[in-house]
Amino acid sequence: MNIALLGCGVVGSGVKEILDASKQDVKITKILVKDKNEIKEARMTTDIQEILKSDVDVIVECIGGIDIPFQYISQALQHKKHVVTSNKKVLATHYRELVNMARKNGVILAFEASVGGGIPWLENIRHIKRVDRISAFEGIFNGTTNYILDRMTSQGVDFQAALQEAQALGYAESDPTDDIDGYDVKYKCCLTANVIWNTSLPLEDILFFGIRNVRKKDILYAAQKNAVLKLTGKAVKTDKGIQILVIPTFLSSQENMAQLPKNLNYGKIKSEYLGESCYIGQGAGKYPTAHAVVQDILSILEKRELSSKISEEFPIKKDYISRFYIRSQRLSSLENFVSDILDEETILTKNVNLLELLPYIDENTWIAEIRL
Amino acid sequence: MNIALLGCGVVGSGVKEILDASKQDVKITKILVKDKNEIKEARMTTDIQEILKSDVDVIVECIGGIDIPFQYISQALQHKKHVVTSNKKVLATHYRELVNMARKNGVILAFEASVGGGIPWLENIRHIKRVDRISAFEGIFNGTTNYILDRMTSQGVDFQAALQEAQALGYAESDPTDDIDGYDVKYKCCLTANVIWNTSLPLEDILFFGIRNVRKKDILYAAQKNAVLKLTGKAVKTDKGIQILVIPTFLSSQENMAQLPKNLNYGKIKSEYLGESCYIGQGAGKYPTAHAVVQDILSILEKRELSSKISEEFPIKKDYISRFYIRSQRLSSLENFVSDILDEETILTKNVNLLELLPYIDENTWIAEIRL
Numbered sequence: 188m189n190i191a192l193l194g195c196g197v198v199g200s201g202v203k204e205i206l207d208a209s210k211q212d213v214k215i216t217k218i219l220v221k222d223k224n225e226i227k228e229a230r231m232t233t234d235i236q237e238i239l240k241s242d243v244d245v246i247v248e249c250i251g252g253i254d255i256p257f258q259y260i261s262q263a264l265q266h267k268k269h270v271v272t273s274n275k276k277v278l279a280t281h282y283r284e285l286v287n288m289a290r291k292n293g294v295i296l297a298f299e300a301s302v303g304g305g306i307p308w309l310e311n312i313r314h315i316k317r318v319d320r321i322s323a324f325e326g327i328f329n330g331t332t333n334y335i336l337d338r339m340t341s342q343g344v345d346f347q348a349a350l351q352e353a354q355a356l357g358y359a360e361s362d363p364t365d366d367i368d369g370y371d372v373k374y375k376c377c378l379t380a381n382v383i384w385n386t387s388l389p390l391e392d393i394l395f396f397g398i399r400n401v402r403k404k405d406i407l408y409a410a411q412k413n414a415v416l417k418l419t420g421k422a423v424k425t426d427k428g429i430q431i432l433v434i435p436t437f438l439s440s441q442e443n444m445a446q447l448p449k450n451l452n453y454g455k456i457k458s459e460y461l462g463e464s465c466y467i468g469q470g471a472g473k474y475p476t477a478h479a480v481v482q483d484i485l486s487i488l489e490k491r492e493l494s495s496k497i498s499e500e501f502p503i504k505k506d507y508i509s510r511f512y513i514r515s516q517r518l519s520s521l522e523n524f525v526s527d528i529l530d531e532e533t534i535l536t537k538n539v540n541l542l543e544l545l546p547y548i549d550e551n552t553w554i555a556e557i558r559l
Numbered sequence: 560m561n562i563a564l565l566g567c568g569v570v571g572s573g574v575k576e577i578l579d580a581s582k583q584d585v586k587i588t589k590i591l592v593k594d595k596n597e598i599k600e601a602r603m604t605t606d607i608q609e610i611l612k613s614d615v616d617v618i619v620e621c622i623g624g625i626d627i628p629f630q631y632i633s634q635a636l637q638h639k640k641h642v643v644t645s646n647k648k649v650l651a652t653h654y655r656e657l658v659n660m661a662r663k664n665g666v667i668l669a670f671e672a673s674v675g676g677g678i679p680w681l682e683n684i685r686h687i688k689r690v691d692r693i694s695a696f697e698g699i700f701n702g703t704t705n706y707i708l709d710r711m712t713s714q715g716v717d718f719q720a721a722l723q724e725a726q727a728l729g730y731a732e733s734d735p736t737d738d739i740d741g742y743d744v745k746y747k748c749c750l751t752a753n754v755i756w757n758t759s760l761p762l763e764d765i766l767f768f769g770i771r772n773v774r775k776k777d778i779l780y781a782a783q784k785n786a787v788l789k790l791t792g793k794a795v796k797t798d799k800g801i802q803i804l805v806i807p808t809f810l811s812s813q814e815n816m817a818q819l820p821k822n823l824n825y826g827k828i829k830s831e832y833l834g835e836s837c838y839i840g841q842g843a844g845k846y847p848t849a850h851a852v853v854q855d856i857l858s859i860l861e862k863r864e865l866s867s868k869i870s871e872e873f874p875i876k877k878d879y880i881s882r883f884y885i886r887s888q889r890l891s892s893l894e895n896f897v898s899d900i901l902d903e904e905t906i907l908t909k910n911v912n913l914l915e916l917l918p919y920i921d922e923n924t925w926i927a928e929i930r931l
Contacts, residue, residue: 205690205832305833310686314679318577318853443839446818460577460846461677467815468836478832481690491863 188488191217191243191268193235193259195225198273198300199249201477206484213484217243235259239266245484248272257281264288264296271483273300273476276365279374283387286495297483297493302375303328303452305475306468307482309382312456313493319458321383325421328375330450330470331359331366332398332418337448339406340415346401358450358471369397369418372433376420379454380431384424385498388431392503394541395433400514400553408512408529409437414559415445428502432541435555437512507541510557513548520547560860563589563615563640565607565631567597570645570672571621573849578856585856589615607631611638617856620644629653636660636668643855645672645848648737651746655759658867669855669865674747675700675824677847678840679854681754684828685865691830693755697793700747702822702842703731703738704770704790709820711778712787718773730822730843740769741790744805748792751826752803756796757870760803764875766913767805772886772925780884780901781809786931787817800874804913807927809884879913882929885920892919 190206192199195218206215217238218231225231232238238246239262246263248270250256256277263270265288272278278285278298289296302308303326315321327333331353338349350367353359365371373395377388398418409416414437422431438445443465447453452470457463469475486493513521514533524544527535535557536544548554562578564571567590578587589610590603597603604610610618611634618635620642622628628649635642637660644650650657650670661668674680675698687693699705703725710721722739725731737743745767749760770790781788786809794803810817815837819825824842829835841847858865885893886905896916899907907929908916920926 201832209690306836307683307686311679311683314682314854317857318581318850441818443815443818443820446813446815448815460850462841462847464678464838464840466836466838469834474832475834478690482686485689489864492861 188213188245189216189243190214190484191238191246192249193219193246194249195220196249197473198476201473202247202249202480205477205481211485213488217241239263243268245269245271245487247480248274253277253280260285261288264292264294267292267294269295269487271297271480273304273480275301275374275378279377279390282381283497286497290494295487295493296495297487299483300476300479302378303454303468303470304479305470306452306454306466307479308454308466311466312382315456315458315461319460321456321458323423323457324379324383324454325419326454327417327444327447328372328420328452328470329366329418330452333447334358334450336398336416336418345403367397367399369395369433372418372420376422376431376433380422380429382495384429384501385496386501387497388429388503393431394505396435396554398435401435412437412559413440414438415440416555417445425504428504430504430507432507437555437557437559439559505542508538510538511536511544512555512557514553516551517547560585560617561588561615562586562856563610563618564621565591565618566621567592568621569845570848573845574619574621574852577849577853583857585860589613611635615640617641617643617859619852620646625649625652632657633660636664636666639664639666641667641859643669643852645676645852647673647746647750651749651762654753655869658869662866667859667865668867669859671855672848672851674750675826675840675842676851677842678824678826678838679851680826680838683838684754687828687830687833691832693828693830695795695829696751696755696826697791698826699789699816699819700744700792700824700842701738701790702824705819706730706822708770708788708790717775739771741767741805744790744792748794748803748805752794752801754867756801756873757868758873759869760801760875765803766877768807768926770807773807784809784931785812786810787812788927789817797876800876802876802879804879809927809929809931811931877914880910882910883908883916884927884929886925888923889919
């Protein structure tokens with residue numbers, strides 16, 4: 188089976204390394220690079236058309252970003268090439284279109300590496316689904332923010348210092364917005380829910396909150412309560428639709444998920460026969476991501492059933508009742524919801540519907556769920 | 560595809576329930592029961608020959624025990640029927656013979672349910688192995704003993720009371736030897752190692768220790784050290800062979816494995832590209848085990864590569880250097896190894912080779928590893 192790599196950066200070079208050393212019947216025959224100066228081998232080219240018109244069976248997208256990958260993935264599918272990608276942003280944004288395009292052209296669009304690739308997360312979900320009905324999932328799907336919160340918790344550093352450490356280690360991008368504001372977890376939860384429930388959730392309707400405004404004193408509050416702060420994503424299927432949410436959460440330190448160290452990822456599945464099953468592993472990084480990409484390629488080679496289906500629509504159920512920790516400059520507007528006042532800018536709410544709080548949450552508010 | 564169930568007890572009835580409700584192209588057409596009085600449906604029989612001579616494609620062994628299952632599994636393989644079993648004892652004891660018999664007859668011997676079936680453990684290992692090299696594993700593979708130790712730790716009850724609770728809940732057998740003396744974990748570690756390294760380890764050479772002699776004061780020692788006592792199994796591949804060991808272990812309570820509650824199972828894999836990946840789920844129970852059995856049946860239906868290979872022999876490397884916690888009536892004989900004396904019958908050792916301690920360990924000794 189012949190493979191083309193689009194992009195040969197961190198992930199692409201990992202895939203190249205693994206496949207070039209592999210004894211399987213899989214060979215990289217084309218590599219798209221951006222610039223003529225990057226061409227170092229005969230199989231490298233700057234011309235996507237050359238790749239689309241070649242005899243490659245699988246095109247692996249490792250470019251990153253959104254517009255160009257969307258264009259290349261679409262073209263690849265239309266040229267009846269299987270596509271493997273780790274690009275959660277493109278997939279979550281254009282899920283319906285891309286899945287239908289793959290289906291129409293009789294090829295596979297595989298994306299194990301896009302969510303918890305080193306776990307492997309989606310593979311376990313597809314496996315469980317063969318026999319079981321999954322009713323819910325939750326987890327920590329962003330290694331960068333877990334690293335930041337873990338450093339703040341274990342070392343007492345502040346958010347900026349922890350973020351800079353994460354950047355120095357290569358965990359965080361120079362523009363960390365996607366990670367720290369919760370976009371990345373939103374994409375991943377959207378894709379996970381889509382795979383579990385054979386649907387295509389409207390990305391823009393998913394409520395998400397990040398950790399940009401977290402402060403040392405929030406971490407101290409957690410410690411006082413024998414709790415740990417984590418950025419979690421979760422979804423439950425109910426009669427009324429799918430409740431899906433990304434939110435920093437104070438977890439009891441007894442919970443398994445609360446113990447997750449460093450930049451690891453954690454996912455928990457609830458299903459009828461298995462009860463709860465949990466998975467922990469690397470969510471990103473050169474080799475774990477490349478491993479997941481190669482797994483998809485082998486599954487395509489073995490003709491495993493990897494196609495995604497969109498067979499049912501579900502409304503997103505936005506009601507979400509819990510207790511929340513809120514820091515705001517406009518506390519007075521929240522007075523109906525207050526259960527405890529921690530200081531002049533921080534309160535705990537009673538059990539309330541998150542929907543009722545939304546009008547009072549602005550970009551300077553920091554909100555977390557309390558699950559203790 | 561036609562299936563025969565041998566045995567219709569806890570696991571068998573779970574498999575029956577799942578498959579009878581399944582929309583897949585899989586049908587139970589024969590069920591072996593022990594006694595004519597148990598026959599309640601036309602597909603039930605007491606005659607194994609009737610099943611062997613029928614057109615069933617897969618025979619699922621859910622009888623338990625060792626001699627009769629060995630005989631039935633062998634006969635099934637010789638009749639060119641695929642076999643699915645959760646019976647770790649039969650498999651670990653007769654691994655080479657059964658795997659070779661399956662290979663010779665061109666059928667599959669599948670045993671996902673035998674180790675951490677609700678995780679799923681072997682499935683993840685087979686998956687990782689497609690791309691990666693696994694160098695080590697460790698875990699908690701026995702739910703009964705984890706339940707007992709968890710109750711002793713969280714509720715302060717003694718061993719006998721915790722064991723009785725486990726028996727009342729159906730976690731422990733009336734004869735709990737296999738669980739509490741470490742046999743069950745030994746079988747599971749042996750099978751895990753065999754699958755990971757394509758080998759067939761000599762079961763009788765695996766060192767194993769159980770928790771029959773654990774006392775409240777051992778649990779108190781753990782608490783003082785901010786540690787948790789768990790019955791662990793583990794193996795590492797080294798240049799000199801495979802180091803494999805079942806032993807109660809004092810783990811730092813910071814370790815993820817230390818947090819495992821109730822009767823859950825935990826497994827951790829170390830591989831080249833993924834680093835560490837961990838899996839938590841039910842290790843036993845009607846539906847988790849039945850789920851795993853049905854997964855094997857579907858994999859056979861989908862013609863997935865599930866065959867075990869025995870391609871290399873490895874010696875078991877018995878050297879194992881660590882620190883140990885020992886309670887013995889013969890402490891004087893251990894004086895060369897002592898680092899701390901806890902009381903008149905309990906010591907901590909220096910870093911020593913477990914092999915050197917073996918001559919001083921008898922059935923009244925209790926030994927645990929200290930990993931803090």
